[in-house]
Amino acid sequence: MKIWLTIPVFFLTFLVFAPKAEATTYYVNFDCATTTTCGNGLATTTAFSGLEEFMEAARSAGDIAFVRRGVGSTTSATLDATSDGNTGNPIIVSADYDNLWSDFATTTQTYTVAAGSTTFTANASISDLSAGQWIYVAGDCFETYNSTTMNTCAEAYEVKSVSGTTLTLYFPYAGSQTGAGLSLRIMPSAPYWNQTQSSSCFLLAGDDNWYMKGIRFGCTPGVSGNVIQGGSGGSKNWTFEHTIVSQAGTARNAVGKTTANTGVEWLFKYLRVNPVAGAGFGVFAFTSVGPSVVNIENGYVYCGGAGPIFSGGGSIAGGGYFKGNWKNVYFDSCAATDVSSILTDMYEINCVNCVSTTTLNIFQKGNAATTPLPVSLSNFSYQYLSSLTNGVATSTIQSTTTASFLRPGGGPTVLKVLPSNILNPISKEYTLKLFEYPIYADTSSKQYNVYFTSTSTAAWTANPTARELWIECDYWSHAGGATPARFVKASTGTLNFSGSTAWANLSVSCQPAQSGILYLRGYYAKPKESGKMNEFYLDQTPVII
Amino acid sequence: MDDLLKNPIIKTAAIAGMTLAVIGGGTLVLLPDEKIKLDNPQVVEWEKPTTDAEWAEDVKKENFDIKSTAVLEEMVLLHKEKLERFINGSRETLECEECIKYEIESTYPELNESEFEDIYRIRVAEIRGEIEKLQQSIERMEKELELRRKGFVQVEGEPKGFLEGDVPENRVRYTKD
Secondary structure: OOOOOOOOOOOOOOOOOOOOHHHHHHEEEOOOOHOOOOOOOOHHHHHHHOOOHOOOOOOOOOEEEOOOOOEEEEEEEOEOOOOEEEEEEEEEEOOOOOOOOOOOOEEEOEEEEEEOEEEEOOOOOOOOOOOEEEEEOOOOOOOOOOOOOOOOOOOOEEEEEEEEEEEEEOOOOOOOEEEEEEOEEEEEEOOOOEEEOOOEEEEEEOOEEEEOOOOOOEEEOOOEEEEEEEOOOOEEEEEEEEEEEEEEEOEEEEEEEEEOOOOOEEEEEEEEEOOOOOOOOOEEEEOOOOEEEEEEEEEEEEEEOOOOOEEEOOOOHHOEEEEEEEEEEEOOOOOOOOOOOOOOOOOEEEEEEEEEEOOOOOOOOOOOOOOOOOOOOOEEEOOOOOOOOOOOOOEEEEOOOOOOOOOOOOOOEEEEEOOOOOOOOOOOHHOEEEEEEEEEEEEOOEEEEEEEEEOOOOHHOOOOOOOOOEEEEEEEEOOOOOOOEEEEEOOOOOOOOOOOOEEEEEEEOOOOOOEEEEEEEEOOOOOOOOOOOOOOEEEEOOOOO | HHHHHHHHOHHHHHHHOOOOOOEEEOEEEEEOOOOOOOOOOOOOOOOOOOOHHHHHHHHHHHHHHHOHHHHHHHHHHHHHHHHHOOOOOOOHHHHHHHHHHHHHHHOOEEEOHHHHHHHHHHHHEEEEEEHHHHHHHHHHHHHHHHHHOOOOOEHHHHOOOOOOOOOHHHHHOOOOO
């Protein structure tokens, strides 16, 4: 049984895009040739026939293309973009969430739904839903007739299976509705862009600031390709929401970058990968010099039994790195990672609430002699991997919502930290990152507080010093116009774990010189004392004053 | 290199008849058309217009006819900046073939020499395609602006161009931005 915990991460986002007045709305219907007329893309009745007609023409920030659901395309050309959006005003490609083509429906049966569950129960045998369709519970989302802006509803779900009165989703329900007698809105399957030739598939090369929502990408990439491929010039600030990536045949990998000296910054929100091809090919393949930051908020990764998370192309030679903050990712039937060719690589993956159905290690670094760190179905663990050559960190962090562990008046989840004996404050590589929260901060001074408690005073001989347990702010230190610079300010206080089990806080006051993203992080670097557990808890919800 | 940036529009013969100029050793080197055989070359196929009337129709392929003049002018600037940025960022790939092949070999040690060549050629083709597409878009945008300035096309709600008189309905632009 899969167990999902929703761990709230305290950060502010501002993802409601205010489109510029100059933005234009377009329509894409892969099936337009047979159903209506394909044309200039300016109406549902004169839609473009393919994504490339929108993406490969020059567009301006805020332009949006709505793509009809329930249809697929087969193409032989690499998909690329030509223009860039702006930060906060991306160019958008979105599946239809507003019934623009009048092909949505409402379920015949009603359902009982509960937050956190992947199954809905119908009041009678389900007659009008099938795998691949999308649903939302009435009241969670709203359809706007003739919409010209992206529907920001996130509580739409792909149907995984239907059996009798049971409807199963890939992701646990996180909407606002609960109880019985609820209708569902049926949306056709995700529009399916499918490329069947042997070069790069969806190539992100030198294009920044795009938002892709609700699209399925399928491909049979060639020797150097991935389905979603970072290319020359890098690709910054791409968001993929409700995205499905699928491959066939002797494919390479689902998502990757294989071009030197380019950086990618991608965010996947509700990513489903299925299936991953055979041994040697995996989900991610980030190679070559140049930084890669790939964050995932909710992922369902099916590896098919043979595919690993990181493929054989996982070598990042010469100083590149792969960083990822992953939350709520479910790995189904994934194999051990093949990263035996790593040289001076740096992988930094924070995986909170990540679950694997196999006991094979899926986050393995190094050659066969390296002891892997196993991830099992029942282990909710947060792993920090570094480029250690003598092994991997064996510290464990687990999250819990059990009431007895929560801080009175604090947040709904705490982290339990069990440090290892190889931690050392002399180097970041031997330091355990406890958390990182991006927070939109203005220029006022604020005090950031994070609360900790030890499980037992007897679990400690000496308290961690300020260099061994600290929180820090990373923020803009210039007022704009000058050479960009950020400042990191660390806390200087200590906690009395050996003398008290009461909740106590570390605090740091920070005042950015300009508004922007401030990162609040926590680190621990005290090696476990011999004969002592050195176990402690931290409240995941910081208090900002 | 400077010529390419100052005059990012490669002239008719360049797009129709030859492949992209490669920056090599600081000078422009034109590749012969058939040098690289690719499974799916990312080249821009474009029968370039020769008359104002043809241009007035051609620009519609990228919907520039529905963009207001101010937005088009901004788009020209942004895409020229992007083109310059992209060309500069691609210099290593285009000027140091051995550097890139070494990186490819390090990444894919299991492949053979022929496959390294293929990967490199695909990358060059992708870069070439990106540059050509940007150049095509920029030329189309600039041409649309020129037609508006001349008054060959007129934008509803905007001042008329040089010719001042009314134009046929099919040369009236109705913006949607």
